Amino acid sequence: MFYSLGKYILLLRLSFRRPEKFSVYWAEVMREMVSIGIGSLGIIAIISLFIGAATTIQVAFQLSSPLVPLSIAGKIARDSTILEFSPTISALVLAGRVGSSIASQIGTMRVTEQIDALEIMGVNAPGYLISPKIIASMTMVPLLVITSITLGITGGYIACVVSGDITPADYLAGVRDGFDGLTIQVALVKAIVFGFLISSICAYQGFYTSGGALEVGQSSTKGVVYSCVMILFADLVITRIML
Amino acid sequence: MIEVKNIHKTFGENDVLNGISAAFKKGKNNLIIGGSGSGKTTLLKCIVGLHEPTKGNVFFDNQNFTDMSFEQRVPIRTHIGMLFQNSALFDSMTVEENIMFPLNLFTKRTHAEKLERANFCLERVNLAGKNALYPAELSGGMKKRVGIARAISMQPKYLFVDEPNSGLDPKTSILIDDLINDLTEEYQMTTVIVTHDMNSVMGIGDHIIFLHNGEKWWEGSNKEIAKTDNKELNEFVFASKFMQAAKAKL
Numbered sequence: 001m002f003y004s005l006g007k008y009i010l011l012l013r014l015s016f017r018r019p020e021k022f023s024v025y026w027a028e029v030m031r032e033m034v035s036i037g038i039g040s041l042g043i044i045a046i047i048s049l050f051i052g053a054a055t056t057i058q059v060a061f062q063l064s065s066p067l068v069p070l071s072i073a074g075k076i077a078r079d080s081t082i083l084e085f086s087p088t089i090s091a092l093v094l095a096g097r098v099g100s101s102i103a104s105q106i107g108t109m110r111v112t113e114q115i116d117a118l119e120i121m122g123v124n125a126p127g128y129l130i131s132p133k134i135i136a137s138m139t140m141v142p143l144l145v146i147t148s149i150t151l152g153i154t155g156g157y158i159a160c161v162v163s164g165d166i167t168p169a170d171y172l173a174g175v176r177d178g179f180d181g182l183t184i185q186v187a188l189v190k191a192i193v194f195g196f197l198i199s200s201i202c203a204y205q206g207f208y209t210s211g212g213a214l215e216v217g218q219s220s221t222k223g224v225v226y227s228c229v230m231i232l233f234a235d236l237v238i239t240r241i242m243l
Numbered sequence: 244m245i246e247v248k249n250i251h252k253t254f255g256e257n258d259v260l261n262g263i264s265a266a267f268k269k270g271k272n273n274l275i276i277g278g279s280g281s282g283k284t285t286l287l288k289c290i291v292g293l294h295e296p297t298k299g300n301v302f303f304d305n306q307n308f309t310d311m312s313f314e315q316r317v318p319i320r321t322h323i324g325m326l327f328q329n330s331a332l333f334d335s336m337t338v339e340e341n342i343m344f345p346l347n348l349f350t351k352r353t354h355a356e357k358l359e360r361a362n363f364c365l366e367r368v369n370l371a372g373k374n375a376l377y378p379a380e381l382s383g384g385m386k387k388r389v390g391i392a393r394a395i396s397m398q399p400k401y402l403f404v405d406e407p408n409s410g411l412d413p414k415t416s417i418l419i420d421d422l423i424n425d426l427t428e429e430y431q432m433t434t435v436i437v438t439h440d441m442n443s444v445m446g447i448g449d450h451i452i453f454l455h456n457g458e459k460w461w462e463g464s465n466k467e468i469a470k471t472d473n474k475e476l477n478e479f480v481f482a483s484k485f486m487q488a489a490k491a492k493l
Binding site for chain 1: 291292293313316317318320321323325327328329331332333334344345347348349403
């Protein structure tokens, strides 16, 4: 375990060496941003809308007491969405979508000698392949989480309109009530950390792939599993520290 | 010229290379031949720095490459071109982008100049006009030729070729061999080719090193190979009845 941790840290150090040419790396960062950000928008939108709607209906069901104002459901749904559902569920989904793609892409490049070709040319392969992915991931995951929060709360509103469990006015009153900006800060810190974990862990797994197609698949699976575990662990640590 | 001195390479307890010394000459096709598992590719990877030798040194024009750091190696690496067994073209890039990739990273040429160089390299390997194709759209022989075009794009002093004929039909194999031979003469490169293709050995083997069990077993030219009495080399080169018949005619 310590051997792997050491290798992971050394790989990260190599990844952030001075680039051979900034313009080439910048183009890679932009390409990765489009791939990670725009490419994941659809799945994040669908998940956020449904989770927001389901959360609102469930909270309304659990608080169906004449002693509790129904607007509380909006407040709880908002905070749950901002603090937990949007950052964590989005990160877990992104680990599957983006992480597996990173691990299999780099893993395939390794087994087909494309990484060797880069090294022969004098290119710092970890820097060229990994740093743009980490930078793009740490930039785009927070933006996706903000989108997810917006759509999650919108999903809750749609659920109110469709189901009638709470009136939309009550829901909106709850969403506006006692909003604390710290929750958004927590969500963004989580998103940045999760973005880093997904891209770096999956890139590490891909970079040290050896063998063939079978091993590429195994690296991809390992990358997703390890990054999911680390996301949940980091979620706990950040929540404990910041709240 | 490239020199390797007393190269040893060990993987775990497995000694793959045992004290190999050789000199690869400029403007010549230097072939490393040997059976499967003899250490050919490992030697090539030690020379280009993909593997670090356990012991011994590699010299590029008298500069000790083995002792250099990653940064110190970069200027030498920009003079190295390599064609991989599976071509190792970047899947996400077109043919043109593959060839322009080293030019983008290591030169300050304008886009027009880089494009001109890419087109020249493509013409040189008879693939003019194939700029926009992706590697997945190319045949095996075309991939090899694009690999060669990428390898010569920086006008290298040293060209390394790993199994250039693997997976190719005999006609395309000869085409690739001729192309490597012509380019070696034209650019006066030090070309090192790992192969076990006998057509290549007899056709373009200016200087041949035969490896057996991780050791240098024989050294000479394609003209000398037929006359050798080295048992292992004879068993390797003249394994087929066709080659035995050819030797008998010599």
